[in-house]
Amino acid sequence: MRYLPKSDSERRQMLEACGVASPEELFSHLPEAVRLKRPLDLAAGISEYEIVDYFRRRAAENANGYASFLGAGVYHHFRPVLVDSVVSRGEFLTSYTPYQAEISQGTLTAIFEFQTMICQLTGMDVANASMYDGSTAVPEAVFMAVRSTGKGRVLIASSVHPEYREVLCTYARHQGMPVEEFGYLPEAGTIDLEDLDRKMDDLTAAVVVQSPNFFGIVDRLQAAAEIAHRRGALLIVVFTEAVSLGLLEPPADADIVAGELQSFAISPSYGGPFAGIIATQEKLVRQMPGRLVGQTTDSRGNRAFCLTLSTREQHIRREKATSNICTNQALIALMATVFMTVYGKQGLRELAQQNLAKAHYLAGRLKPRFSGRFFNEFVVRVESKSPEEINQALLKKKIIGGLPLGRFYPELADSMLLCATEMSCRADMDTVAEVLR
Amino acid sequence: MITKVRPHLSQNEALLFERSSPGKKAYQLPDLDVPALDAAEALGAENVRAEIPGFPEVSEVEAIRHFTRLSTWNYAIDHGMYPLGSCTMKYNPRINELVARIEGLAWAHPYQPEALAQGSMEVMARLEAALAEITGMDAVTLQPAAGAHGELTGILLIRALLEKRGHPRKKILIPDSAHGTNPATAAIAGYAVQNIASSASGVLDVSALARLVDRDVAALMVTNPNTLGVFEENIMQAAEILHAKGAMLYMDGANMNALVGIARPGDFGVDVLHLNLHKTFSTPHGGGGPGAGPVAVKKAFEPFLPVPRLKRSGKKWAFDYRRPRSIGRVRAFYGNFGVLVRALAYILAHGGPGLRNATVDAVLNAVYIRKQLEPYFDLPYASPNMHEVVFSDERQAKLGVRTGDLAKRLIDYGFHPYTVSFPLIVRGALMIEPTETEGKLELDQFIEAMISIAKEVEADPQLVKNAPYGTRTSRVDEVTAARKPVLRWKPG
Numbered sequence: 001m002r003y004l005p006k007s008d009s010e011r012r013q014m015l016e017a018c019g020v021a022s023p024e025e026l027f028s029h030l031p032e033a034v035r036l037k038r039p040l041d042l043a044a045g046i047s048e049y050e051i052v053d054y055f056r057r058r059a060a061e062n063a064n065g066y067a068s069f070l071g072a073g074v075y076h077h078f079r080p081v082l083v084d085s086v087v088s089r090g091e092f093l094t095s096y097t098p099y100q101a102e103i104s105q106g107t108l109t110a111i112f113e114f115q116t117m118i119c120q121l122t123g124m125d126v127a128n129a130s131m132y133d134g135s136t137a138v139p140e141a142v143f144m145a146v147r148s149t150g151k152g153r154v155l156i157a158s159s160v161h162p163e164y165r166e167v168l169c170t171y172a173r174h175q176g177m178p179v180e181e182f183g184y185l186p187e188a189g190t191i192d193l194e195d196l197d198r199k200m201d202d203l204t205a206a207v208v209v210q211s212p213n214f215f216g217i218v219d220r221l222q223a224a225a226e227i228a229h230r231r232g233a234l235l236i237v238v239f240t241e242a243v244s245l246g247l248l249e250p251p252a253d254a255d256i257v258a259g260e261l262q263s264f265a266i267s268p269s270y271g272g273p274f275a276g277i278i279a280t281q282e283k284l285v286r287q288m289p290g291r292l293v294g295q296t297t298d299s300r301g302n303r304a305f306c307l308t309l310s311t312r313e314q315h316i317r318r319e320k321a322t323s324n325i326c327t328n329q330a331l332i333a334l335m336a337t338v339f340m341t342v343y344g345k346q347g348l349r350e351l352a353q354q355n356l357a358k359a360h361y362l363a364g365r366l367k368p369r370f371s372g373r374f375f376n377e378f379v380v381r382v383e384s385k386s387p388e389e390i391n392q393a394l395l396k397k398k399i400i401g402g403l404p405l406g407r408f409y410p411e412l413a414d415s416m417l418l419c420a421t422e423m424s425c426r427a428d429m430d431t432v433a434e435v436l437r
Numbered sequence: 438m439i440t441k442v443r444p445h446l447s448q449n450e451a452l453l454f455e456r457s458s459p460g461k462k463a464y465q466l467p468d469l470d471v472p473a474l475d476a477a478e479a480l481g482a483e484n485v486r487a488e489i490p491g492f493p494e495v496s497e498v499e500a501i502r503h504f505t506r507l508s509t510w511n512y513a514i515d516h517g518m519y520p521l522g523s524c525t526m527k528y529n530p531r532i533n534e535l536v537a538r539i540e541g542l543a544w545a546h547p548y549q550p551e552a553l554a555q556g557s558m559e560v561m562a563r564l565e566a567a568l569a570e571i572t573g574m575d576a577v578t579l580q581p582a583a584g585a586h587g588e589l590t591g592i593l594l595i596r597a598l599l600e601k602r603g604h605p606r607k608k609i610l611i612p613d614s615a616h617g618t619n620p621a622t623a624a625i626a627g628y629a630v631q632n633i634a635s636s637a638s639g640v641l642d643v644s645a646l647a648r649l650v651d652r653d654v655a656a657l658m659v660t661n662p663n664t665l666g667v668f669e670e671n672i673m674q675a676a677e678i679l680h681a682k683g684a685m686l687y688m689d690g691a692n693m694n695a696l697v698g699i700a701r702p703g704d705f706g707v708d709v710l711h712l713n714l715h716k717t718f719s720t721p722h723g724g725g726g727p728g729a730g731p732v733a734v735k736k737a738f739e740p741f742l743p744v745p746r747l748k749r750s751g752k753k754w755a756f757d758y759r760r761p762r763s764i765g766r767v768r769a770f771y772g773n774f775g776v777l778v779r780a781l782a783y784i785l786a787h788g789g790p791g792l793r794n795a796t797v798d799a800v801l802n803a804v805y806i807r808k809q810l811e812p813y814f815d816l817p818y819a820s821p822n823m824h825e826v827v828f829s830d831e832r833q834a835k836l837g838v839r840t841g842d843l844a845k846r847l848i849d850y851g852f853h854p855y856t857v858s859f860p861l862i863v864r865g866a867l868m869i870e871p872t873e874t875e876g877k878l879e880l881d882q883f884i885e886a887m888i889s890i891a892k893e894v895e896a897d898p899q900l901v902k903n904a905p906y907g908t909r910t911s912r913v914d915e916v917t918a919a920r921k922p923v924l925r926w927k928p929g
Binding site: 010017044057068088095100107112152169171246308309328340343347357403 | 446450453454458461462463464466467469470471472473476479480481483484485487488489490491492493494495497500501503504505507508509510511512513514515516519521524526527528529530532534535536537538539540541542543544545546547548549550553554555556557559560566567570571573582583584585586588591596616617618620621622623624625626627630631668670672697698699700701704705719721722723724725726727729734743764765766767769770771772773774775776778782784785786787788789790791792793794795797798800801802804805808809820821844845848853854859862873874875876877879905907909910911912913914915917918919920922923924925926
């Protein structure tokens with residue numbers, strides 16, 4: 001087999017050196033009853049050609065050649081070519097978590113740059129080396145708030161990504177942590193501040209708000225922060241569309257920012273792998289979960305980087321750790337790092353501006369349901385037909401339409417969430433507008 | 438003598454922020470085909486930022502050189518053996534990278550219509566079936582994003598089943614040889630942790646287990662083979678003890694590379710286990726992720742698995758969201774699909790018989806290392822080992838040289854260190870896992886290096902204590918890093 005580098009004669013030499021007569025003898029200490037007495041019921045191994053062929057055929061069963069207006073937490077943005085050139089380098093691809101700093105400075109330096117750029121983007125003081133994804137970053141951020149406030153209740157906006165809310169509920173349920181939702185304004189699509197204020201109490205550890213929210217709308221973070229802080233709770237700001245940060249004010253009112261970087265050159269890949277982030281203020285750093293890279297020097301006095309503050313982590317603290325997480329998403333975070341480098345200060349802004357212009361062009365030809373200001377996604381009410389029927393009609397024109405919202409918001413069963421990015425072309429947007437009208 | 442490496446030049450490179458200068462670009466966007474928009478007008482002036490202070494500005498050439506230079510400062514499997522115990526650093530086949538990037542798979546949106554995602558769903562279904570066959574379990578969820586995430590999912594499943602049977606119970610038992618994630622996970626799932634001391638032969642102490650298991654115990658979390666690389670010979674007995682009291686057997690599949698095709702957890706009494714696709718199934722570690730931590734369960738747990746579940750609906754795959762007993766979602770969407778593609782490609786490449794051959798070679802390599810190094814390093818447990826072997830630094834420590842020093846010296850010989858100071862039950866552990874993808878030449882060079890270091894300790898302990906010498910970065914001051922944390926760059 002091509003992944004096994006030994007010849008039969010080398011194998012024999014090694015068995016002999018071990019004083020073992022046959023490969024079977026290596027397992028002779030296993031109790032008879034635990035041993036598998038038959039071959040695994042899996043087909044024999046196949047060649048590279050056959051593997052490529054198998055996956056090409058699977059890919060052909062998916063959507064191919066469609067324009068898409070889906071967003072809802074996963075966005076179609078162009079991936080600069082440099083990204084795959086860099087992450088395909090074996091030195092990055094095939095290395096382990098950088099515990100051995102002397103021979104891991106490449107990964108460590110890149111993560112330090114990543115942490116810095118996430119701080120610059122979010123306006124926070126510190127960012128960790130990345131989380132599994134945005135959805136799991138939310139409960140981790142909530143647990144941070146619980147640890148630092150000593151309180152145990154959570155209020156989350158219903159305009160936070162529905163699947164993120166579901167993940168939070170899974171995590172919270174078994175901690176006996178009450179999670180309550182507050183609503184959005186039916187006209188504006190922004191959070192209902194009165195509802196939030198009504199539901200706030202002194203036992204609330206965190207208020208969780210997404211901006212741009214699930215409907216694409218830039219939400220009222222400052223007002224949410226005031227309400228949260230007045231009662232001693234922290235404000236957690238969530239984002240799913242990282243490109244928006246190229247234009248939008250950073251969420252400076254947040255105590256913790258939990259977000260998803262998929263937009264930064266990470267393929268949609270049917271939902272993962274992605275990279276989440278947690279960024280926060282200096283005072284909360286020791287409550288942070290996940291890996292952190294810090295700057296130091298080596299014994300010759302040169303600048304060097306290493307994993308640090310590991311006394312928060314499971315391999316040291318075991319059951320007293322801040323989280324059970326033991327990895328970040330280093331390679332995916334590296335994709336985002338290369339993306340941020342390629343676009344840079346001007347490019348990210350220009351990219352965000354293009355997204356804004358495209359989405360507003362499409363919205364201009366339709367009637368957005370909400371009056372709130374939006375970035376590259378918006379909700380439209382579908383009048384004569386159902387959103388599903390509209391999407392069927394669009395599929396005939398090789399277009400995947402927006403996300404029908406009924407499955408997450410029964411009150412919005414007549415609506416869909418549309419997203420346009422720099423990859424959406426005018427002709428397709430015109431078609432969508434025609435079919436929708 | 439150092440045979441594997443000799444010094445070569447490496448480039449210095451400043452941080453991106455230090456080599457930026459205003460106006461440099463590495464991008465070009467297409468011209469807008471729609472009217473441009475005033476951001477302040479569309480978003481409200483108060484919502485629009487002035488700039489992103491400090492964000493990089495470099496050219497394309499500088500960008501590629503930057504990351505290429507950084508990359509040369511890393512050691513990687515592609516350079517050579519990476520004998521980290523319990524990490525299973527095996528070769529990452531490049532075909533896996535290619536197939537994960539096929540457009541129809543890589544650009545599939547998780548919300549595209551199911552009729553236009555049948556290929557992705559088929560990949561997931563096939564992987565679920567293969568993992569169920571390999572582990573001897575009845576059902577698999579692919580949703581967890583990493584090993585620790587799989588552990589949490591698994592413990593929540595146990596909690597859910599016990600809750601339905603009347604009471605979630607209070608405690609999880611964990612051997613003292615376990616990975617740190619195990620107790621951390623139990624705590625997050627709302628359980629108290631009780632440690633069990635290992636027996637004198639380094640395995641689970643069944644009589645201690647029998648004493649500890651009562652109606653408050655939800656489960657035992659065990660790694661098999663354990664972190665000494667030793668198969669838990671009494672595992673079936675342990676399962677019986679637990680099951681008799683209504684408790685569950687959870688297996689951490691970190692060391693599954695020792696068992697594939699040889700023994701199946703489902704056949705030896707395991708109720709729930711997680712796998713690490715980035716270990717056993719060859720998906721790249723990428724400097725610390727992404728991974729994937731599927732969870733395999735026995736039938737009784739199936740109704741509790743995270744939503745959605747794949748189901749066959751006529752000739753098509755569909756997602757089933759109506760599962761009232763599910764523990765809920767543990768992650769948005771369906772898991773780290775791109776990692777799943779790579780793992781399936783690995784399974785297809787090996788096939789059933791091939792996977793077993795890989796296991797045999799993995800164990801042979803570890804036994805071979807043990808045999809060759811036994812005369813030079815203390816072996817705290819004499820039990821037969823499987824895919825990894827754990828020595829202690831007892832002999833070297835007498836001369837003031839600890840496992841961490843030996844590990845750093847190994848770097849000068851051109852190898853990544855083994856796992857240092859773990860498992861905790863061995864004082865000064867050297868935990869070595871070669872995996873099946875090392876050939877005899879590389880193994881012999883590793884053995885030669887270890888023996889040479891053992892001799893250096895005898896002749897000149899200080900030489901080893903100050904290592905490494907050949908790296909561009911010498912020993913790093915981790916104490917100052919933690920005492921005065923500098924976690925981001927700031928303009929000087």
